[in-house]
Amino acid sequence: MTPAFQAFQQFGAALRPRQRGSFYHKSRESHKISTFWSHSWRGGHWRKLLTLVIFYNGTAAVSLGFLASLLVMLLFLFGLLPGLERPFGNLQVKWSCWSLCSGCIVTSLVTIFWRPQTEVFLDRICISQVGNLKGQAIFSLAGMLQKSDKLLILWDPTWTERLWCRFELAAFLQSKKAQNKTLIIRPIFLGPVSMVLFLAMFVAMLPGILVSHQSLGAIAIPIAPISLAGSYPCVSTLRKYFRDLDTMRQQLLSISFSTAHCSCCALGHVDLGVRRRHATARF
Numbered sequence: 001m002t003p004a005f006q007a008f009q010q011f012g013a014a015l016r017p018r019q020r021g022s023f024y025h026k027s028r029e030s031h032k033i034s035t036f037w038s039h040s041w042r043g044g045h046w047r048k049l050l051t052l053v054i055f056y057n058g059t060a061a062v063s064l065g066f067l068a069s070l071l072v073m074l075l076f077l078f079g080l081l082p083g084l085e086r087p088f089g090n091l092q093v094k095w096s097c098w099s100l101c102s103g104c105i106v107t108s109l110v111t112i113f114w115r116p117q118t119e120v121f122l123d124r125i126c127i128s129q130v131g132n133l134k135g136q137a138i139f140s141l142a143g144m145l146q147k148s149d150k151l152l153i154l155w156d157p158t159w160t161e162r163l164w165c166r167f168e169l170a171a172f173l174q175s176k177k178a179q180n181k182t183l184i185i186r187p188i189f190l191g192p193v194s195m196v197l198f199l200a201m202f203v204a205m206l207p208g209i210l211v212s213h214q215s216l217g218a219i220a221i222p223i224a225p226i227s228l229a230g231s232y233p234c235v236s237t238l239r240k241y242f243r244d245l246d247t248m249r250q251q252l253l254s255i256s257f258s259t260a261h262c263s264c265c266a267l268g269h270v271d272l273g274v275r276r277r278h279a280t281a282r283f
Helices: 004-015 045-077 098-113 134-139 141-146 163-175 190-210 213-252
Strands: 033-039 084-088 091-095 119-121 148-155 182-187
Touching (some): 004 119, 033 163, 045 182, 098 190, 134 141, 163 182
Parallel strands (some): 033 119
16 A cells, blocks of 8 residues: 555656556555545546545645634734734724735645645555566455455546446445445546635635725726636536536446446457556555
């Protein structure tokens, strides 16, 4: 198995289907797997990476961002940080922009640089691509799933079509009949949606703290068309997300091995003796 952050390195190189090189050195032997990642190699690499980053780093990022906002608010209240002079009736008061900006910056930095230590199984890292036991590693997947506490499905419309993905789901559920099992399904569109909404909310709130209330009316006219133009990709992203959720629901209700597809079958088994012959596995 491998710490989750190893899969995030080099912009998720281990999640790219065409990325060359071995990642086996990032894994280690273990008798227990915390989370088994099930994904389709035909799914979008960046969407899977963003979804995993949000899943593993999101809680820490939001928590630390909130604490940073609270800290700078206290510093401002005690007069240790300057404020913007704003009219409030007949008075001039100091207005703080520190909480929003510091919260956004800290949340963004933690999301990017946090190193989650959760031990996971990712086939590209935990199965050697150059050893002599790759076939045995593939035949041992059911045993690895039995040793896994959780199965995390990175769903996209191609996941339900892939034979190995269906096998992983069936093997996990079958091997855990007499045990507690945790099945987690995350559409890979969830990562981009979360980040788009986070940035959109920050940009929408920024003028409210940087521009005085008297000036907001004057800048409303040029800001309005910009906001409308920026809202279109946000709305399109949300619509795509909910369409994917509906597609996922329909596919999961009609899973059948008879309609599954496999890469080796699609290639006519021409590379069966080359790529299917070599591997050892660590988990």
